[in-house]
Amino acid sequence: MADKVLMKGNEAIAEAAIIAGCRHYFGYPITPQTEIAAYMAKQMPKIGGTFLQAESEIAAINMVYGVSSAGKRVMTSSSSPGISLKGEGISYLAGADLPALIVNAQRGGPGLGGIQPSQSDYFQATRGGGHGDYHLIVLTPASVQEMAELTIKGFELADKYRMPAMILADGTIGQMMEPVSFDFEVAPQIEKPWATTGTKMERKHNIVNSLYLDPATLEVKNIERYERYKIVEENETMYEEYMADDADIVLAAFGIAARVAKSAVNEARKQGIKAGLIRPITVWPFPKAPFKKAVEHCKAIISVELSMGQMIEDVKLASEMKVPVTLTSRVGGMIPTPNQILEDIKKAAEGGR
Amino acid sequence: MVVFEKPKALTDVPFHYCPGCTHGIVHRLVAEVIDELGIEGKTIGIAPVGCSVMAYDYFTCDMIEAAHGRAPAVATGVKRADPENHIVFTYQGDGDLASIGMAETVHAAARNENITIIFINNAIYGMTGGQMAPTSLPGQVTQTSPYGRNTDLCGWPIKVCELLSELDGPEYLERVTVNSVAHVRQAKRAIKKAFQNQIDNKGFSLIEVLSSCPTNWGMTPEKALKWIDDAMIPYYPLGVYKDRSAQKKEA
Amino acid sequence: MGKVTFDVDNCKGCGLCVLACPKKILQISQDVINKKGHHPAEITDESACIGCASCATMCPDCIITVERE
Numbered sequence: 001m002a003d004k005v006l007m008k009g010n011e012a013i014a015e016a017a018i019i020a021g022c023r024h025y026f027g028y029p030i031t032p033q034t035e036i037a038a039y040m041a042k043q044m045p046k047i048g049g050t051f052l053q054a055e056s057e058i059a060a061i062n063m064v065y066g067v068s069s070a071g072k073r074v075m076t077s078s079s080s081p082g083i084s085l086k087g088e089g090i091s092y093l094a095g096a097d098l099p100a101l102i103v104n105a106q107r108g109g110p111g112l113g114g115i116q117p118s119q120s121d122y123f124q125a126t127r128g129g130g131h132g133d134y135h136l137i138v139l140t141p142a143s144v145q146e147m148a149e150l151t152i153k154g155f156e157l158a159d160k161y162r163m164p165a166m167i168l169a170d171g172t173i174g175q176m177m178e179p180v181s182f183d184f185e186v187a188p189q190i191e192k193p194w195a196t197t198g199t200k201m202e203r204k205h206n207i208v209n210s211l212y213l214d215p216a217t218l219e220v221k222n223i224e225r226y227e228r229y230k231i232v233e234e235n236e237t238m239y240e241e242y243m244a245d246d247a248d249i250v251l252a253a254f255g256i257a258a259r260v261a262k263s264a265v266n267e268a269r270k271q272g273i274k275a276g277l278i279r280p281i282t283v284w285p286f287p288k289a290p291f292k293k294a295v296e297h298c299k300a301i302i303s304v305e306l307s308m309g310q311m312i313e314d315v316k317l318a319s320e321m322k323v324p325v326t327l328t329s330r331v332g333g334m335i336p337t338p339n340q341i342l343e344d345i346k347k348a349a350e351g352g353r
Numbered sequence: 354m355v356v357f358e359k360p361k362a363l364t365d366v367p368f369h370y371c372p373g374c375t376h377g378i379v380h381r382l383v384a385e386v387i388d389e390l391g392i393e394g395k396t397i398g399i400a401p402v403g404c405s406v407m408a409y410d411y412f413t414c415d416m417i418e419a420a421h422g423r424a425p426a427v428a429t430g431v432k433r434a435d436p437e438n439h440i441v442f443t444y445q446g447d448g449d450l451a452s453i454g455m456a457e458t459v460h461a462a463a464r465n466e467n468i469t470i471i472f473i474n475n476a477i478y479g480m481t482g483g484q485m486a487p488t489s490l491p492g493q494v495t496q497t498s499p500y501g502r503n504t505d506l507c508g509w510p511i512k513v514c515e516l517l518s519e520l521d522g523p524e525y526l527e528r529v530t531v532n533s534v535a536h537v538r539q540a541k542r543a544i545k546k547a548f549q550n551q552i553d554n555k556g557f558s559l560i561e562v563l564s565s566c567p568t569n570w571g572m573t574p575e576k577a578l579k580w581i582d583d584a585m586i587p588y589y590p591l592g593v594y595k596d597r598s599a600q601k602k603e604a
Numbered sequence: 605m606g607k608v609t610f611d612v613d614n615c616k617g618c619g620l621c622v623l624a625c626p627k628k629i630l631q632i633s634q635d636v637i638n639k640k641g642h643h644p645a646e647i648t649d650e651s652a653c654i655g656c657a658s659c660a661t662m663c664p665d666c667i668i669t670v671e672r673e
Contacts, residue, residue: 024433050433054426055460062423062457066430069417070397070439074430092420196415196431198395198439205364207409209418357657357670368665372642373618377664534624534658567618574618 004179009147010035010077012180013103013167014043016151017075019182021189022101023049024067024074026060028082031115032171033105036077057082061089061102068098069208071195073155077103079171080121081112083129090164091130095210097194097225099158101151102136103167105174106306108333116333117171117256122310125168126284133222135229137165137236138284140254144178150281152184159190161232163225168283170306172256172335232285239287240279243269247276249348250294252315253304254280256335261304264341271342273349283311291318300348301325304341306334324348360384362393366410373574375564376404376473378531379540380411383442383471386545387414390552396440397431399424401454403446404479419443422454425461428468440551442469448478451487451511458513458559463522465556469547472513475564476585483569487511490588495569514561514594524556526594530563530586532578539591555598563589606655608647611667612636615644621659621668627652630659 007015014036017025025040037053044051054060060076067074078086083104093100106121108114121129125138137157139150147169154165196206212218242262244250249268253261258279268275276298278290294301300323303312309327316325328344330336362384368377387393393414400408402421409416419427424443432441450458450472461468477495478484484497488510492501502510514526525547529540540562547558563585565577572580608630615638622630622645629649638644645668647653655672 024430026430052429052433055456058423059426059429059457059460062420062426063430063433065419065423066399066417066427066432067434068430069427070431070434072434074434088420089423096418196397196417197435198397198415199393199413201394205413206415207418208416209409211406211418354672355669356655356672357660357668359666359669363666367614370664372616373620373664375664377666378662381666534661537661574620575623578620578623 004181006177007144007180008035008175008177009144009169010105010174011039012144012148013077013151014039015182016148017101017155018043018047019184020073020152020155020186022073022075022155023047024072025050026052026054026063026076028054028057028060028078030079030082032107032174033077033079033103035174036103057085058089061086064100065089065093065098068093068100069196071192071197073159073189075101075103077105079105079107080109080118083121083124087130090136091128091132091134092210093164094128094134094136095132096208097162098164098208099162100164101154101158101167102164103169106168106170108331114333115171117306117335118331118333119170119255119257119306120308120310120331121168122283122307125166126286126314134225135163135284137161137163137232138168138282139165140168140281140283141173142255142258142279144173144176144180147173148180148182149184152186156187157236161228168255170256236282237285237287238281239290240281241290242277242279244276244278244290244294246274246297247294248274248299249345250298250301251275251277251304251341252280252291252301252311253277254283254311257304257306260336260338261341263338264345267338267342268345273345275345286314286318288318291315295319295322298323302341302344302348303327304336305329307331360388362387362413364411364413368411369407370404371568373565373567373577375531378537379471379473379562379564380408382537382541382544383444384412385541386548389545390548392440392548392552395438396442399428399431399441399443401443401445401449403449405444405446405473406480408444422449422452423457424449425454425457425466425468425470429461429466432466432468436467440548442471442548444471445473446479447474447476447486447488451513459517459520462517462557462559463520465522465524467551467554467556469551470559471544472559472561473564474513474561474589475566477566477569479566479569490584510588512589514559517559518594522557523559523595524597525550525558528561528563528589528591528594530581530591532563532565532581605673606653607650607671608653608659609669610645612644613639614665614667615642616640616665617642617644618664619645620662620664621645624658624662626656626658627654629653
């Protein structure tokens, strides 16, 4: 087994990005993700890469757009209010079919909100966040190890499907330290014949663009993109099931909430309640299959979130409301305790609401 | 012997611009410079949002369409993706560069980003139908200043070259126009220098081109060229606002 | 001495070439209508052209080719 290093989640993302071949990072300071920028500022000059502190999140995402247009792996990171600012650029990336990796270390909102962890950008991330019909591949790490693994996965998927990918993390996983192994197999980067790298007088010019004034053409572009999204849904949906096979009460949770939920499941099992957990790892595409399976045997589903109830809508859709779906949550930077979740598991097990 | 023809760096697509709009002249000058410097194969152009949004169809080099005002940030990314092999220019109007994209403009200049910016100042938003621009003159009638630009209400025009010249960053800033044969020739010299500076790794060059918008100014193409002389040049004097290499030589 | 050729169908009839011509031998046609629906530019006295390319220099649509002997 390879050596592990003790690292913060945010630093693990940065190191993994470098391992993935990312040599361009653009960011703007915002808590709680600054470790990523700090790590890149230190490392990039040593490996011939570019770290640039942009004048704004808007500029940073457009620098990302530029590097991506030129066919290179590139990333930016921010936290909730900054991601809102990047929304415009993310929509343009999607519209121009450009790959990129965007990290959102979520904090409480809306507005300036707070600097403590949150999962309340779920809608923004899974529905695109900017204007127009589009999706991002949204990956939700629940450990420092996954911060690293999903970063590499994010770059690979973004390139493969020519679309932006997002690491939807939160302040807690970003800041906490855990042992992490960087012993990865990184697939060779794919060719990008569409990139604007100069024609070298050998081919017709490439154009990176999201403008289609002819409505019929724009419609075709959108339909084609959604056909690609369908392939992503079929091939790239990721989730973890934890004692969900025989569970009466199924929890649904991602990221940091899933870790607390797992503790609650363990405690419930000790007390004789058959609880289980479905942990989406991609929240777009959302894993519908395990929920369809779960409603065949479970009595209730509890969506555990650090939001006022956002993922619960996807859980309800996926489970087709065949069993009651309720919410257990804390917001504003608060995190539910295993006990709070356990109490709700007990209530559900008793058939109470 | 052919002494003048369409430059090779322009595609066969006819410009969509209004009759007498000087965008076409400036496009041609950029293309002529690309031809003369032999850099078409390594040039990547960034189109703005505004009348020249479809510039990507007109240049034979690789092209990128940027979000409104963000071209300097996109150019920064493209340039830094491969500084040795990319020649990068942006082509932006006054609303794009001096209003919504002011931050990107100023910071690219401050970083002395090694890119070339062609800035079309025609004192109006053209594509959207003639609204007041950050460079509309005091008293200028536009769709959104129907009683003339009232400086008490909406402030004063932004003089981009003057403003940027206060920064230590930029290498080269010049304001030119294209309303006469002599001015077009001067504009071409400026644009060529702006590209040469990039080739020589000198850094940020911006050429502001006072241009006409006959349609939205409500003038004939001929009167529009005259208005540049009569109204624009007095407010926006032509000339070199910064030439760091020349300053260094003098010092 | 000089010879100008117009890509007539892409002319928008703006008249900037007419203004620029030092020999005053260009005009906007009043009879011809091109594909775009514009009256295009035309030359009135071919023998007087000096091939200075002033017209082409001012043409916003790159439709003028100039030759010189």
